[in-house]
Amino acid sequence: SSPSPGDTSVLAGLYGPAEVKGSKELSDRATLEVLLRPKVGLPGVMERSREQLLRRTCETVVLRVLHPRTAITLVLQVLSDAGSLLSCCLNAACMGLLDAGLPLTSLFCGVTCALDPNGSIVLDPTSRQEQEARAVLTFAIDSVERKVLSATTKGSCSVEEMQQCLVAAQRAADTIFQFYRDSVRRKYSKS
């Protein structure tokens, strides 16, 4: 799957549940591995931290106990980056999980908010808006009750502003989940 908000594009590929190497094997649940490959250069620390965030988010959603002693590998390739990369990765990951048919407790989506220096909220910012912003917040929001699965921020903001961003993100999540539904419906109605 390859969601592309504006010009940011991430391609997700999923393998699994499949055989896992001995050291990584978990006896009661599946091992989830996330690999994020940047477009230019070798994967660095930033990619590793993003991978961990994605892994933890996916682990809460995937019913891993149904496939013990297996490995689920999620590979994300950045095709182009024009801002809001992390939320694009989250969306790609979820659609990949959905498309692969893995058992999930709920869907999730990623929304990025940037806070202007004068306090207004910008959803889904471009790279330039991200750079000029005072704070950039990314939330992973689940589909059942719009709860927050994970949140990561860069920069400083007050608690109220964070609450406001969160509410705005939850609103945006509705749009994204509708998009998931439409695209899945389209896929199955035509093939």
Added chain:
Amino acid sequence: MKATPVSNCEKRFLLRAIEERQRLDGRQCYDYRNVRISFGTEYGCCIVELGKTRILGQVSCELVPPKPNRPTEGILFFNVELSPMAAPGFEPGRQSDLLVKLNRLIERCLRNSKCVDTESLCVVAGEKVWQIRLDLHVLNHDGNIIDAASIAGIVALCHFRRPDVSVQGEEVTVYTPEERDPVPLSIHHMPICVSFAFFHQGTYLLVDPSEREECVMDGVLVIAMNKHHEICTIQSSGGIMLVKDQVLRCSKITAVKVAEMTELIQKALENDQKVRKEGGKFGFAESIPNQKITAFKRGSAAVDTNNVEEQAEEIIAKAEPPSEVFAKPILHTPGTAQIGEGIENSWGDLEESEREEAAEEEGESEAPAFECQTMETEETSTMSETKKDEPIVLSDSEEEEVVILEPQELPKKTRTQTNSKQENTSKKAFNKRRKKKRAAY
């Protein structure tokens, strides 16, 4: 993950089919699969699809000091990566033979053929030159990665634009894309690899082998040629013994194929150039959805954020921030008392507490109930009273400011005060406590 090995009956089937000049996908011996080239929004970014084999190429540049033994030449750096999504057998971080072979072939094909003019990449001799970096990511492996990679490489290099530079005496100015249009690299010729797979000890050959065919082949011959019929690289691997006229025949076939491919590349580059000039939409977001039936595209959607502030305030008001809660000290044993229930500390690990606060303030019904417990008696009734009441007027002189609290709506002016969040809730809580105090006296 381990790749599943090819079964014996599959091998036998493929070899028998090749003997009868049949291929699994119905192609002829010298037919290429469909090649599709699409470009990204950035210069130097392209995706090449050879049948189902997909390769992403990206070129980037940087100003660096040159190599000491070549002070007037720019630096070219090639990196081929087998993405784990390409095939189950590709694992991250493992230098497999295939990867090494690919890297070497691409380097020889593009660097040693001198298709890119490195002298033009020099800015200040001995001090600053351009380093051009080409990253090729194999996204899907369905055979013949070499050809696809070489096409992706040369297309990306042709498509790339580097920032314009001007040198005036000692001063070097690098212009941003907004100031001056970026400049293309100077490319002399376009070498393209063509692979030939050999079967049955060199008796049969196939052009552009698919993945299954690659598994059963004896060996492969790769010839890189440009449209002027100059052989740039030739490599035979797999240990097959080839006769001279076989090699000559292959080179003739290569000439034909390369001519076709070069034409296709030129057309693709021209199309992209045209679209960019006319200001039309370009990039993967445009090209990918139109080609797939399973793709879905949606324009930007507006999100209604009008009532965000009010809703956020409601949520904040409903839940009680932990630091505001002070219960009666609970006496456990003489000398040991506990103040507060110790739910969470607002000075803990910031990320955690933010998340917890967010989770707590999602509007759980427990929060107001908890708030009630910690205060004095008869909570719920008074709370609902205050909520449904008309504006409450405080006539007490204890409070200097008269604050009129509308139910469900907090006045905006209180937000400008310091520690406003706690003020908001405390005003409401305070109000209730005051009411009870008055009632008690």
